[in-house]
Amino acid sequence: MASSFVIPCPDCGKQIKVSEQVFGKKVRCKECQTVFPVDKSRATPVKPPASAKAKPADDEDDGNPYALASDDTGMARCPHCVKPLESNDARVCLNCGYDLVSRTHHKTKAVYEATGEDKFKWLLPGILCAVGVVILVTASIIIMVKTTKWMNDGWFHEQVDGKDKYLLHPGCFKLFNGMLTAFICFHLGKFAVKRLILNPEPPEQVISKDDENDDDDEDDDDDD
Numbered sequence: 001m002a003s004s005f006v007i008p009c010p011d012c013g014k015q016i017k018v019s020e021q022v023f024g025k026k027v028r029c030k031e032c033q034t035v036f037p038v039d040k041s042r043a044t045p046v047k048p049p050a051s052a053k054a055k056p057a058d059d060e061d062d063g064n065p066y067a068l069a070s071d072d073t074g075m076a077r078c079p080h081c082v083k084p085l086e087s088n089d090a091r092v093c094l095n096c097g098y099d100l101v102s103r104t105h106h107k108t109k110a111v112y113e114a115t116g117e118d119k120f121k122w123l124l125p126g127i128l129c130a131v132g133v134v135i136l137v138t139a140s141i142i143i144m145v146k147t148t149k150w151m152n153d154g155w156f157h158e159q160v161d162g163k164d165k166y167l168l169h170p171g172c173f174k175l176f177n178g179m180l181t182a183f184i185c186f187h188l189g190k191f192a193v194k195r196l197i198l199n200p201e202p203p204e205q206v207i208s209k210d211d212e213n214d215d216d217d218e219d220d221d222d223d224d
Contacts, residue, residue, distance in 0.1 A: 003019065003020050004019055005020065006044045014031040018043065034082070110206065122203075129195070130192040133185045143173075
């Protein structure tokens with residue numbers, strides 16, 4: 001015959017009689033309807049005969065101590081914190097971060113919601129880089145077209161026996177202009193693509209404990 005034990009409800013404190021067969025499973029308190037896991041370290045043995053013991057939350061899951069307990073509406077609960085899950089198919093508890101598949105806890109953090117101003121400030125450098133690429137390419141084309149004319153009117157050029165002589169050939173200026181423009185536009189364009197296409201969302205701003213305390217103080221002041 002299985003031994004009987006008494007374990008207090010963590011919510012209302014009512015003493016509930018259970019058998020050793022439900023250790024590691026979950027039971028429901030008849031007083032406050034709280035579902036909680038039966039921890040052997042918190043149980044106190046009682047002498048038989050024992051009164052009616054609490055039944056497991058789900059009789060059909062008696063053979064599986066890791067089964068999800070469900071409330072009266074059929075909503076699954078987290079096996080760690082016993083809080084309702086977002087849905088019956090949910091993998092992670094949003095309350096405590098417990099992963100029902102890997103049986104591990106995910107670290108959670110409180111962050112500020114990005115505003116329109118935050119998004120604009122984040123995208124602005126990428127927009128400026130894209131505009132800079134357009135301006136540089138346009139200026140480079142104009143310079144290449146005008147280079148020969150500008151040099152013919154300056155001291156770089158002279159005519160000897162009806163032939164044009166240049167101190168430095170216009171093609172050198174055009175080549176240098178094209179290489180410099182390509183180098184600068186490559187880096188500006190690379191940054192613009194990363195900021196505007198690959199990573200358009202601003203980084204999350206974690207709420208510090210000091211900020212949380214300040215918000216709590218403001219809420220208390222509003223309540224007063």
